[in-house]
Amino acid sequence: MLKSLSTSLIARGVLALAVGIIALAWPQVTVLALVILFAVYAFMAAGLQAMQAFSSGKAGPVTGHLLLALVDIAAGVIALAWPGPTALVLVLIVGIWAIIGGFAEIGAAFQAGEPGGTRAMFILGGLITVAFGVVLCARPGLGAITLAIVFGLFNLIYGGWALARGIELRRTSKALPSVARPREAAEDELSPDHSPSRPGPAVKPAGDERGSL
Numbered sequence: 001m002l003k004s005l006s007t008s009l010i011a012r013g014v015l016a017l018a019v020g021i022i023a024l025a026w027p028q029v030t031v032l033a034l035v036i037l038f039a040v041y042a043f044m045a046a047g048l049q050a051m052q053a054f055s056s057g058k059a060g061p062v063t064g065h066l067l068l069a070l071v072d073i074a075a076g077v078i079a080l081a082w083p084g085p086t087a088l089v090l091v092l093i094v095g096i097w098a099i100i101g102g103f104a105e106i107g108a109a110f111q112a113g114e115p116g117g118t119r120a121m122f123i124l125g126g127l128i129t130v131a132f133g134v135v136l137c138a139r140p141g142l143g144a145i146t147l148a149i150v151f152g153l154f155n156l157i158y159g160g161w162a163l164a165r166g167i168e169l170r171r172t173s174k175a176l177p178s179v180a181r182p183r184e185a186a187e188d189e190l191s192p193d194h195s196p197s198r199p200g201p202a203v204k205p206a207g208d209e210r211g212s213l
Contacts, residue, residue, distance in 0.1 A: 005052065005166075005169055006166045006167070006168075006169035006170040006173060007166070007170075008048055008049075008051065008052040008166070009162045009163070009165050009166030009169065010162075010163055010166035010167065010170070011048050011166075012045065012048050012159070012162045012166075013158075013159045013160065013161070013162035013163025013164075013165075013166055014159070014163065015041065015044055015045065015048070015159070016041075016155040016156075016158050016159030016162060017155065017156060017159035017160065017163065018159075019037065019040075019041045019151075019152075019155045019159075020151075020152040020153070020154070020155030020156035020159055021152070021156070022037060022152075023037060023148045023149075023151050023152030023155065024148070024149060024152035024153070024156075026148060028145075029144055029145060029148045030144060031085055031086060031087050031090055031144045032085065034090055034144060034147060034148055034151070035079050035080065035082075035085050035090055036080075038075075038076070038079055038090070038093075038094060038151070039076040039077075039079050039080045040076075041076075041155075042072040042073070042075045042076035042079070042097070043072070043073065043076045045069075045072045046068075046069040046070075046072035046073045046076070047069075049065045049066070049068045049069035049072065050065070050066065050069045052065045053065030053066045053069065063108075064104070064105075064107060064108025064109075065108065067104050067107075067108070068101060068104050068105060068108065071097065071100050071101045071104055072097075072101065075093060075094075075096075075097035075101075078093055079093050079094075087142060087143050087144050087147060088140055088141065090144075090147065091136050091137075091139075091140050091141075091142050091147055092136075092137065092140055094133075094136055094147075094151065095132075095133045095134075095135075095136030095137040095140070096133065096137070097133070098129050098130065098132045098133030098136065098154075099129075099130055099133035099134065099137070100133075101126075101129055101133075102125075102126040102127065102128070102129030102130030102131075102132075102133060103126065103130060104126075105122050105123075105125055105126035105129060106122065106123055106126035106127070106130075108122055109121075109122035109123045109126065121165055124161075125158070125161070125162070128154075128157065128158055128161070129158070132150075132154045132158075135150070136150065
């Protein structure tokens with residue numbers, strides 16, 4: 001579980017950082033370019049959520065990650081299918097996507113089968129996403145360049161957090177077997193089944209006793 005979660009977080013972090021750098025470094029970015037960039041990001045994020053859902057062995061995390069994947073797919077499809085997208089429409093799509101996705105991520109934290117550390121991680125990521133969506137919906141009149149800056153900064157923050165958390169979980173998953181081996185060895189030594197056997201008294205064969213008589 002830890003390994004699949006850490007892999008998903010690292011992949012999402014790298015994706016978000018790449019999108020954030022592109023959004024900030026793109027000179028004179030247009031609304032159409034932002035629509036394509038956002039749709040590609042949403043579809044790739046949906047694929048990562050689906051992979052994480054099917055790598056989990058419990059129903060609770062599967063439902064939460066599949067819901068997040070559906071939200072990402074819907075946002076990407078709406079952004080691409082909207083006729084004549086404007087900066088206002090794109091701001092509202094991204095803002096609503098962030099709010100719904102953030103609350104879905106918070107809801108996934110309370111699904112059965114998630115440990116306490118993972119729940120806190122999902123809640124923090126959901127709060128960051130919801131805050132980003134609220135900022136966009138509160139200022140829908142942003143232009144394409146301003147939206148690119150805000151979207152890029154959000155992805156840099158979220159991507160850095162996801163990457164750091166994924167690396168931390170990967171180190172934790174590697175450290176668990178090394179901690180478990182000495183403990184299992186100590187338990188085996190203390191187990192009565194593994195206590196050294198004492199040699200019992202020698203039993204003479206029946207034939208030797210007859211010969212001595």
